[in-house]
Amino acid sequence: MSTSAGWDLPRTSLYTDHYELTMLQAALHSGAAHRKSVFEAFARRLPDGRRYGIVAGTGRLLEGVAAFRFGEAELDFLGRTGVVNQQTLDFLAGFRFSGDIWGYPEGEAYFPNSPILIVESTFAEACILETYVLSVLNHDSAIASAASRMITAAGGRPCIEMGSRRTHEESAPAAARAAVIAGFDSTSNLEAGLRYGIKTVGTAAHSFTLLHNTERDAFEAQIASFGAGTSLLVDTYDVEAAVRTAVELAGDKLGAVRLDSGDLVAQAQWVRQLLDQLGNENTKIVVTSDLDEYAIAALQSAPVDSYGVGTSLVTGSGAPTASMVYKLVSRTDDSGEFVSVAKTAKNKTSRGGRKYALRKLNERGVATQEIVGIGHRPDDDGNDRPLLQHFMKNGELLPGWTGHEGVVRARQRHADTMAELPSVVNRLQRGDAAIPTIYEED
Template sequence: MSTPAGRDHPRTSLYTDHYELTMLQAALHSGAAQRKCVFEAFARRLPDGRRYGIVGGTGRLLEGIVDFRFGPAELDFLRRTGIVNEETLEYLSTYRFSGDVWGYAEGEAYFPYSPILIVEATFAEACILETYVLSVLNHDSAIASAASRMVTAAGNRPCIEMGSRRTQEESAAAAARAAVVAGFASTSNLEAGLRYGIKTVGTAAHSFTLLHDTERQAFEAQIASLGPGTSLLVDTYDVEAGVRTAVELAGPSLGAVRLDSGDLIAQAQWVRQLLDDLGNHNTKIVVTSDLDEYAIAALQSAPVDSYGVGTSLVTGSGAPTASMVYKLVSRTDDDGNFVSVAKAAKNKASRGGRKYALRRLNEQGIASQEILGIGHHPEDDGNDRMLLQQFIKNGELLPGWTGPEGVIRARQRHIDSMAELPAVVNRLQRGEPAIPTVYEED
C-alpha cells in the first residue's frame, strides 16, 4: 500500500493467510526454513476468451514488501491468539525481506505461464509473502487487463475511471491506479490522486440538480462556482431542455454535457446536432451509464468525446481476478544445490525450475512467441526483448518502479507493449492467446 509519509496506515504483514505463518513455524522446526528458494507468480490461463493480460499492481506490491514488518501490535495479536509459537514470534519480530525480486515490468502484456513475479529468498522470507503477492497482482492485473481492452475500444477518445462507489475503499484507489497504468486518462478517486499523482476529475451528480428547485438554478450555481468550462449533467429531467438551458447559461464556452441514461448512441447523435445548431461546436459530450468495452466499441460511430467507466472496470469486466498462483519452483538441497520442484497434479501442472522470459519478435518487430527458458536465458536472435526486470536487490528497492514515477513508467510500458503485439489483440471477440507460450529446456 502506498501512503504518503507521516500518514497512519496498517502494515502489510497481516494481509496474509493463517497457514502462511503455520508453514513458517513448521519449517523453522524442521530446519528447512533457511533453504534458498525460488517462487514464481503466474497465471495458468487467461480469462475465458481473452487474448492477453496486462500486469498491474507491481509498484504497490513492491512498496508493500518493503513495509512487510511485524510490529508490537501484530506480534501481540499472533501471541494472544496462539497462531504461532514463541520461536516463530521471535523470527517475525526481526523479519525484513532481504532477497531479490524480479518480474515483468508493470504495464507489460502477459500470457499463460508468463513468470510475472519471481521471488528469490529463503523459504521463511518468501513463503509468507504469498497471499499478499497474489492479493495485489490478481486484483490490479484484472483491472489493468479490463482497462486495456476498454482503452483499445475507445481509440483516441479518453476514458475516465469512476468506479469507486462500486468496490471496497482501498480497492477503489488501487483500481484507479491500475486503470491509469493501462491507459485511462483520469480518475474520480481523490485518494488515488494523492498517492500516485493521477489526474482527478468530476463535477456534479443528479443529487445536485435535485437539491435545487429547478434545473436552471442548479446549472446557474454550478457555472457560477466552477466556471462555464464545467461539465453539466443534462439528463436529470428532459435532455433537450437540459442542453438548451446549459447552453443558454454557459454560452459557447460550455465545457461538456454528460449523458448518463437512455440510448446513448442515438442520444449522443442528436445532442451533438443540437449543440452545433446552438453554436456550441466545441462543447464535448461525455457518456456514462454502466459502460464496458463492448458498449464503448458500439459507441465508436457516435459523436462521443469521452467515456466514464465504473462498475465493469472495477470488477474486471467479468474477470475480477487474474487467477495467478505463487508456486515454489526451485530450492536448495542439503548440499546447497538448487533442484527443480513442481506440483504434479494433472489439472494444475506447472514446470519446475527458475524461468527466464523473452518475447520473440519477427522481422517487423511484432511479437510471435513468449519464450520461457528453464534454468537459462533464451537466446536472442537479434531483435527479441528480454522481459524480466529486477525490482528488489538484497532487500533494497531499486528506484523508478514505485510512486507517481512508477505509474508514468508503467503507463508507457503498456503503450509500447501493446504496439508490439499482433493486431489480433484489438479484437474483442473471444479467441486464443495472441501469441503462444513456448518452453526451452535447459
C-alpha cells in the same frame, strides 16, 4: 512506512493467510526454513476468451513488501491467539525481507504461464509473502486487463475511471491506479490522486440538480462556481431542455454535457446536432451509465468525446481476478545445490526451475512468441526483448518502480507493449492467446 508520495502505508504483514505462518513454524522446526528458494507468480490461463492480460500492482506490491513487518500489535495478536509458538514469534519480531524480486514490469502484457513475478530468498521470507503477492497482483492485473480492452475499444477517445462506489474503499485507489496504467486518462477517486499523482476529475450528480428548485438554478450555481468550461449533467429531467438551458447560461464556452441514461448512441447523435445548431461546436459530450468494452465499441459511431466507466472496470469486466498462483519452483538441497521442484497433480501441473522470459519479435518488430527459458536465458536474435526486470535487491527497492514515477513508467510500457503485439489483440471477440508461450529446457 512513508511512501515516495508521502502517505503512510500500513503494515502489510497480516494481509495474509493463517497457513502461511503455520508453514513457517513447521519449517523453522525442521530446519528447512532457511533454504534458499525461488517462488514464481504466474497465471495458468487467461480469462475465458481473452487474448492477453496486463500486469499491474507491482509498484504497490513492492512498497508493501518493504513495509512487511511484525510490530508489537501483530506479535501480540499472533501470540495471544496461539497462531504460532514463541520460536516463530521471535523470528517474526526481526522479520525484514532481504531477498531479490524480479518480474514483468507493470503495463507489460502477459500470457499463460508467463513468469510475472519471481521471488528469490529463503523459504521463510518468500513463503509468508504468498497471499499478499497474489491479492495485489490478481486484483490490479484484472483491472488493468479490463481497462486495456476498454482503451482499445475507445479508439483514442479518453476514458475516465469512476468505479469507487462499486468496490471496497481500499481497492478503489488501487483500481484507479491500474486503470491509468492501462491508458485511462483520469479518475474520480481523490485518494488515488494523493497517493499516485493521478489526475482527478468530477463535477456533479443528479442530486445536485434535485437539490435546487429548478435545473436552471443548479446550472447557474455550478457555472458561477466553476466557470463556463464546466461539464453539466443534462439528463435529470428533459435532455433537450437541459442542453438548451446549459447553452443559454454558459454560451459557446460550455465545456461539456454528460449523458448518463437512455439510448446513448441515438441520444449522443441528436445532442451533438443540437449543440452544433446552437453554436456550441466545441462543447464535448461525455457518456457514462454502466459502460464496458462492448458498450464503448458500440459507441464508436456516435459523436462521443469521452467515456466514464465504473462497475465493469473495477470488477474486471467479468474477470475479477487474474487467477494467478504463487509456487515454489526451485530450492537448495542438503548440499546447497538448487533443484527444480513442481506440483505434478493431474489437473494442476507446474514447471519447476528458475525462469527467464523473452518476447520474440519478427523483422517488423511484431511479437510472435513468449519464450520462457528454464534455468537459462533464451537466445536473443538481436531485436528480441527480455521481459524480466530487477525490482528489489537484497531487500532494497530499486528506483523507478513505485510512486508516481512508477505509474508514468508503467503507462508508457503499456502503450509500447500494445503497439508491439499482433493486431489480433484489438479484437473483442473470444479467441486464444495472441501469442504462444514456448518453454526452452536447459
